[in-house]
Amino acid sequence: MVIPYGRQHISQDDIDAVTEVLRSDYLTQGPAVPAFEQAIAEHCGARHAVAVCNATAALHIACLALGVGPGDLVWTTAVTFVASANCALYCGAEVDFVDIDARTYNIDVDALAAKLEQAAQSGRLPKVVIPVHLCGQSCDMAAIHALGQRYGFRIIEDASHAIGGKYRGEPIGNCRYSDIAVFSFHPVKIITTAEGGMAVTQDDELARTLRLLRSHGITRDEQDMSQPADGPWYYEQIDLGFNYRMTDMQAALGASQARNLEAFVAQRHVIARRYDSLLADLPLQLPWQHPDCYSGLHLYVIRLKLDAIGRSHREVFEALRADGILVNLHYIPVYRQPYHARVGYAPAAFPQAERYYAEAISLPMFPQLSQQEQDFVCARLRTHLA
Incomplete structure (x- = not known):
């Protein structure tokens, strides 16, 4: 899979x-x-x-x-x-x-x-x-x-x-x-x-x-x-x-x-709510939605509570990839890119961006994601955080 x-x-x-x-x-x-x-x-x-x-x-x-x-x-x-x-x-x-x-x-x-x-x-x-x-x-x-x-x-x-x-x-x-x-x-x-x-x-x-x-x-x-x-x-x-x-x-x-835009977004919300429930007890920071917003939910980003798990960010990411779960990271802070870094941006000026980059993983999120696939993602994530 x-x-x-x-x-x-x-x-x-x-x-x-x-x-x-x-x-x-x-x-x-x-x-x-x-x-x-x-x-x-x-x-x-x-x-x-x-x-x-x-x-x-x-x-x-x-x-x-x-x-x-x-x-x-x-x-x-x-x-x-x-x-x-x-x-x-x-x-x-x-x-x-x-x-x-x-x-x-x-x-x-x-x-x-x-x-x-x-x-x-x-x-x-x-x-x-x-x-x-x-x-x-x-x-x-x-x-x-x-x-x-x-x-x-x-x-x-x-x-x-x-x-x-x-x-x-x-x-x-x-x-x-x-x-x-x-x-x-x-x-x-x-x-x-x-x-x-x-x-x-x-x-x-x-x-x-x-x-x-x-x-x-x-x-x-x-x-x-x-x-x-x-x-x-x-x-x-x-x-x-x-x-x-x-x-x-x-x-x-x-x-x-x-013509299916609203239905696509609604299904993304169904999937996000299910992730919220399945992952609620894990050492993760789950996505937070501001009450003023109804998100398009292009991405479902979790953040690892690294102090509470026995593996590094990279180890969890690579373990999920090895399971056939093609997680991603959105995004590397732009000022870290070599083209921009030569300007001399100081990473210390962006403490929240640095923390995010050290912890974030984008889980699979698309309207046709099945419950079986979502269960597999969550089960493997649970195993790798144990």
Whole structure:
């Protein structure tokens, strides 16, 4: 038995949706892309959704749309995938990190507030802050928004883990407390387009810029052109954009998957509650859910109470892998990566991120995880913690 930490579920309806596109006149930019964008916008309660080839591309053009460039500073959380930081570097900006909250593993709002106060005194405030909804649980966006109002930074929600989740009873992605939110549709995420991403926003001008940047900076809208069109073939490149488009095949799969979004997230909650029950007596810190949040539950992360067990973090991890349970660790703190470490970040500045990295393991979490598989995971974990 081999059990991955995450796995896509592809139904016959999904296959039929992609097959329909393959038999159509459009494989790349056709009617399926705007249909998928509309479905996600409607789910989130956002005015605009802009589909792209992956969430990293969405983060990149989100930074560009907010004017991030050389000389600017962007802050994000210490524990995230490297894309949350790299998107700022692509724009020529600098990046810095904020420690995580000990219970949610999201950006620590108190640490953010303290760092902002120091930055204000030194005159080096961030232009953009990118809070990451780790594991699918929203950051405290109201508090981060209030800090943004006070210190003048813009906000991109990296909601790559979190589509289908809610914050204060409203869908993650409605951008009530941010300028732009970004989703990922990688196969292990809540819904998939194989590869793909989406940027959502309430701002008309930001949406126009995002659409321009995803397709080479080219427009066919005469309102944006420097001269009247030479003919119906005419287009103009008015900015330096990228080939970040999503295909119709991907969008058709995404739209089909989106019809099951709420059911997928609900089943993840069933699995999480069962984990909570089966693991309650073990020397573990189980995931904590803030009462303001309904998590998308992309990941179920446990933390080992190493003082109470006779094995190291690595030993437990490798023992589970040897059992065919393909656990993972999300994530290595970004400042530890060699590319970033040469800047000189001090691990001591991120004590909660360091503790998390020393203790965290992501258990299998996907809607089709069977009770038999889950029982096996828990039984083997119990054995290795004895």
